[in-house]
């Protein structure tokens with residue numbers, strides 16, 4: 001067993017939103033590794049960062065991704081930073097990996113209202129988001145088989161572009 005699609009990208013790219021739509025459109029089930037981790041830890045991700053630190057979160061995430069890649073057959077959304085792990089990037093080889101990209105301005109706009117993103121809660125979310133994109137773009141592209149820039153697309157249009165992209 002393995003997922004039909006694995007969805008990666010920065011916070012606010014729409015991984016959760018678009019993966020749910022894609023799953024519904026294709027009659028597949030949807031799973032989100034961030035939700036798996038919350039269930040396993042019994043607390044929100046922001047509390048894991050505060051109580052245990054980012055390295056503990058990343059170790060949990062690496063294990064949770066490995067488990068979901070084996071167990072899940074539908075659409076699987078990963079957390080925004082899951083691709084920081086070289087082990088995870090290696091595990092993503094041979095999978096259909098959809099990279100949902102978002103530029104800094106739109107990414108900050110989409111994540112701006114949420115208080116539950118520990119990495120973006122600092123004093124300068126624009127600078128933080130830009131640094132995050134600069135560091136991660138090559139890693140998303142290393143694992144991706146399809147890339148969709150979501151800035152000026154509604155979630156349904158992103159799902160359309162993904163379906164079209166994987167057909168080509």
Ligand SMILES: Nc1ncnc2c1ncn2[C@@H]1O[C@H](COP(=O)(O)OP(=O)(O)OP(=O)(O)O)[C@@H](O)[C@H]1O
Nearest residue numbers: 010011012013014015016017080110150153154155
């Ligand atoms: N294409 C889009 N156009 C406009 N708004 C969008 C689009 N995709 C997602 N959004 C909105 O942006 C916000 C973030 O979306 P979502 O939670 O799906 O992102 P994510 O990639 O899963 O983020 P995270 O990495 O934090 O889990 C939500 O409020 C969602 O409704």
Ligand SMILES: O=C(O)C1=C[C@@H](O)[C@@H](O)[C@H](O)C1
Nearest residue numbers: 011034045079080081117118
């Ligand atoms: O971009 C990131 O590093 C993160 C994104 C979220 O999906 C969560 O996995 C967590 O908040 C870390």
Ligand SMILES: [Mg+2]
Nearest residue numbers: 015016034077
């Ligand atoms: Mg999400």
